[in-house]
Amino acid sequence: MTKKTNDDEYRIIPVKNGKVECLIEKIEPIERCRFCVFSRFFRIKGEDVKAPALAFCPRHGDADCIDLSMVESVICGDRKGEGFMSVLNVIS
Numbered sequence: 001m002t003k004k005t006n007d008d009e010y011r012i013i014p015v016k017n018g019k020v021e022c023l024i025e026k027i028e029p030i031e032r033c034r035f036c037v038f039s040r041f042f043r044i045k046g047e048d049v050k051a052p053a054l055a056f057c058p059r060h061g062d063a064d065c066i067d068l069s070m071v072e073s074v075i076c077g078d079r080k081g082e083g084f085m086s087v088l089n090v091i092s
């Protein structure tokens, strides 16, 4: 499943050496994005694929497994600078 994203709605964060700049001067491994409530899409070969964390969402329960080594950018819905938030905290 792919979807075009809106730069005004999401942050598009490039992956460098398996890491993303989650917040200013706060680097996180992309594995964190896999389980973060703010991840929306992972860009692979220019296509935006639903983030695995959406598999926990009743509305988006069809997210597929993703090879994180292929991800070029993370499309992140965190616009307030909250940073990583685990889906496990939300569903427990």
Ligand code: SF4
Binding pocket: 013, 020, 021, 022, 023, 028, 032, 033, 036, 037, 038, 039, 040, 074, 076, 077, 078, 082, 083, 084, 085
């Ligand atoms: S807020 Fe979450 S999805 Fe966005 S960059 Fe940080 S860890 Fe990744």
